[in-house]
Amino acid sequence: MKTNTSIRSKYKTKQRAILLEYFESVPGVHFTAADVYEYFKLHGITIGQSTIYRQLESFVDEGIINKYIIDGSSPACFEYISPEQHAETEICFHCKCEKCGRLIHLHCDELEEIQAHLLAEHNFRLNPMRTVFYGLCEDCM
Amino acid sequence: MKTNTSIRSKYKTKQRAILLEYFESVPGVHFTAADVYEYFKLHGITIGQSTIYRQLESFVDEGIINKYIIDGSSPACFEYISPEQHAETEICFHCKCEKCGRLIHLHCDELEEIQAHLLAEHNFRLNPMRTVFYGLCEDCM
DNA sequence: CTAAGTGCAAAATGTTTGCATACTT
DNA sequence: AAGTATGCAAACATTTTGCACTTAG
Numbered sequence: 001m002k003t004n005t006s007i008r009s010k011y012k013t014k015q016r017a018i019l020l021e022y023f024e025s026v027p028g029v030h031f032t033a034a035d036v037y038e039y040f041k042l043h044g045i046t047i048g049q050s051t052i053y054r055q056l057e058s059f060v061d062e063g064i065i066n067k068y069i070i071d072g073s074s075p076a077c078f079e080y081i082s083p084e085q086h087a088e089t090e091i092c093f094h095c096k097c098e099k100c101g102r103l104i105h106l107h108c109d110e111l112e113e114i115q116a117h118l119l120a121e122h123n124f125r126l127n128p129m130r131t132v133f134y135g136l137c138e139d140c141m
Numbered sequence: 142m143k144t145n146t147s148i149r150s151k152y153k154t155k156q157r158a159i160l161l162e163y164f165e166s167v168p169g170v171h172f173t174a175a176d177v178y179e180y181f182k183l184h185g186i187t188i189g190q191s192t193i194y195r196q197l198e199s200f201v202d203e204g205i206i207n208k209y210i211i212d213g214s215s216p217a218c219f220e221y222i223s224p225e226q227h228a229e230t231e232i233c234f235h236c237k238c239e240k241c242g243r244l245i246h247l248h249c250d251e252l253e254e255i256q257a258h259l260l261a262e263h264n265f266r267l268n269p270m271r272t273v274f275y276g277l278c279e280d281c282m
Numbered sequence: 283c284t285a286a287g288t289g290c291a292a293a294a295t296g297t298t299t300g301c302a303t304a305c306t307t
Numbered sequence: 308a309a310g311t312a313t314g315c316a317a318a319c320a321t322t323t324t325g326c327a328c329t330t331a332g
Contacts, residue, residue: 046289124274151306303315305313
């Protein structure tokens with residue numbers, strides 16, 4: 001369990017700027033902390049993995065980046081949320097294929113109704129960011 | 142990533158029997174692998190943790206037990222599914238409160254429509270057993 | 283100058299695995 | 308006898324942390 005010292009960056013550091021610029025350049029793509037580390041390493045820029053984890057945490061805190069936990073024994077998945085996406089009323093849902101592991105993004109009004117329904121009928125405020133639908137994709141079923 | 146050697150137990154071992162009996166005695170309760178290990182240790186019965194993990198995996202495979210991944214850096218959560226629960230035509234959905242950790246069971250026709258919708262419109266066959274809705278329960282929001 | 287961030291290496295965590303042994307069928 | 312399961316300890320993978328050092332404000 002991580003110590004919740006609610007880190008929200010206050011300084012504009014070089015590393016933070018580099019990371020943010022990179023994330024902004026890959027909207028909708030999802031990546032792991034290790035992916036980011038490798039990416040910069042390949043480009044001759046070394047950013048410590050702790051910095052990556054810490055900045056990622058800040059971004060998630062700030063809502064700039066979403067974090068998905070697909071299954072316990074794989075690394076967490078991150079995804080940059082563009083300001084447009086942020087502004088959109090459309091919510092993005094995720095479906096994970098249990099067989100091939102594919103992660104599918106869905107934007108669907110009908111699914112958004114689930115949210116309203118859960119709130120109205122079950123007093124539960126759904127967090128679509130965290131929720132992943134498991135099942136089988138069309139190729140696998 | 143775990144090696145998917147689709148283990149499904151074929152032998153009735155003592156450990157498996159002990160574990161199953163225990164799980165059956167705590168329907169609806171959720172526990173971690175470590176909880177199980179500790180429980181038996183306290184009762185003077187030592188079952189290796191690998192056995193616990195392996196049996197848990199089998200039970201999950203067989204649909205006797207559900208596994209929930211709450212967040213990457215906490216242990217996975219398991220829950221025994223009673224035969225009655227299993228036999229119900231109603232599908233049981235789970236909502237997990239991100240704050241207090243409460244796991245809420247829901248039986249709801251409207252939610253079942255999600256399933257039909259995902260299949261018809263998105264070619265995705267939802268597995269309600271594996272899927273957990275994350276959000277905030279009424280007490281926490 | 284002070285508070286905050288960085289990077290390294292080490293620790294912590296949760297889970298999986300190799301292997302010799304023991305149990306089921 | 309053959310095929311599985313067990314339990315230990317070691318290996319693993321991911322993430323977090325302690326600390327000395329650097330950087331931003």
